[in-house]
Amino acid sequence: MRPFIYERAESIEAAVQAQIAAGQRPKNIASVHAPGQYLAGGTTLIDLMKLDVMRPQTVTDINALERSPAGTIEFSPKGLRLGAMVRMAAAADHPDIRENYPVIAQSLQLAASAQLRNMASLGGNVLQRTRCTYFRDTSYASCNKREPGSGCAAMDGYNRTHAVLGVSDNCIAAYAGDFAHALIALDAQVEVAGENRDRLVPFAMLHRPPGDTPHIETNLAPGELITAFLVPPIPWARRSLYLKVRDRESYEFALASAAVALDLDGGVARNVRIALGGVSALPWRAHAAEEALQGKPLDDDSLNAAAEAAFADARAREHNAFKVALGKRTLVRALRQAATMEL
Numbered sequence: 001m002r003p004f005i006y007e008r009a010e011s012i013e014a015a016v017q018a019q020i021a022a023g024q025r026p027k028n029i030a031s032v033h034a035p036g037q038y039l040a041g042g043t044t045l046i047d048l049m050k051l052d053v054m055r056p057q058t059v060t061d062i063n064a065l066e067r068s069p070a071g072t073i074e075f076s077p078k079g080l081r082l083g084a085m086v087r088m089a090a091a092a093d094h095p096d097i098r099e100n101y102p103v104i105a106q107s108l109q110l111a112a113s114a115q116l117r118n119m120a121s122l123g124g125n126v127l128q129r130t131r132c133t134y135f136r137d138t139s140y141a142s143c144n145k146r147e148p149g150s151g152c153a154a155m156d157g158y159n160r161t162h163a164v165l166g167v168s169d170n171c172i173a174a175y176a177g178d179f180a181h182a183l184i185a186l187d188a189q190v191e192v193a194g195e196n197r198d199r200l201v202p203f204a205m206l207h208r209p210p211g212d213t214p215h216i217e218t219n220l221a222p223g224e225l226i227t228a229f230l231v232p233p234i235p236w237a238r239r240s241l242y243l244k245v246r247d248r249e250s251y252e253f254a255l256a257s258a259a260v261a262l263d264l265d266g267g268v269a270r271n272v273r274i275a276l277g278g279v280s281a282l283p284w285r286a287h288a289a290e291e292a293l294q295g296k297p298l299d300d301d302s303l304n305a306a307a308e309a310a311f312a313d314a315r316a317r318e319h320n321a322f323k324v325a326l327g328k329r330t331l332v333r334a335l336r337q338a339a340t341m342e343l
């Protein structure tokens, strides 16, 4: 691992200032890498630093923020506020989240391992980086996400786990997280602290599609710190779930997943929210599938039409074409399960 400066921030303001200062230090590595990173649970950052994929000069430890509003879970008439320093396990096991927003609890419960969930934070979770082998292994020279302009070895390499939705000619890496799909399905917002202002960002605007710049993954400005996620009050989110399909039933990333929430009037869909994971380059809201179900009874015809709409723009490569069929089946199964949930 390369040497780096370690600092510990005791407040949100101090953390942001530390990262702004990090950006102003002369760069000791000629690279596109962000000069500073926040250290939350460290379960992704430290791995990537050891692999020499991420090379921050300054690492700002924000674990002290667990004792600030960034470390709390709150319910109010405005909905659910999840502090970014809340550990995954704390949110996954929270009885009110399990009851009122099961899709959130399940997306966290089905992620990683118990040890990782105890350590990892919600903020770090949504900013985790892809598990694409060509990104994580620096012995591959071609990775536009790691070294812009170097090409994408996954295009014609082994691409079984790669994305089919939201991909570009420069990158087909899949977004690996689970929780983000629950947040995007529920129209969550992200509370961000910056140098001169705090702001609220729709979660759907946090991540960027790979396009021509796959190395720029979010719309966060340098130094900006996520402090919380705000989930609006959606009483019918009690009928929601996260279905994750993977190569083994635990401690594995999704091959395909669906985060769904349903508001039913009799058997008819009054409101539907759908996000798809494992198959997409970024957290993915399936608006076309939602529209296909709006006002319809949830029968085989409408469910299949929704699945077709969800994957109409899919672009598969040699080894990941199965994800189109798997993704459709995952979505249909998730919707059927949600429709029959006992509330």
Ligand SMILES: Cc1cc2nc3c(=O)[nH]c(=O)nc-3n(C[C@H](O)[C@H](O)[C@H](O)COP(=O)(O)OP(=O)(O)OC[C@H]3O[C@@H](n4cnc5c(N)ncnc54)[C@H](O)[C@@H]3O)c2cc1C
Binding pocket: 036, 037, 038, 039, 040, 041, 042, 043, 044, 045, 046, 084, 085, 088, 110, 111, 112, 113, 116, 119, 120, 121, 122, 123, 124, 125, 126, 127, 128, 176, 177, 178, 179, 224, 225, 226, 227, 251, 252, 253, 254
């Ligand atoms: C073996 C293994 C299996 C896993 N399986 C899954 C899985 O199935 N599903 C899943 O979703 N995840 C999985 N993960 C990923 C895991 O959930 C993430 O590593 C974890 O959530 C990251 O959180 P952290 O607090 O440790 O982040 P860190 O490693 O501390 O930080 C990650 C990144 O986020 C940035 N960051 C952290 N907090 C903030 C903040 N508040 N504001 C701005 N930037 C911030 C850091 O600068 C860094 O770039 C797995 C990880 C491992 C190692």
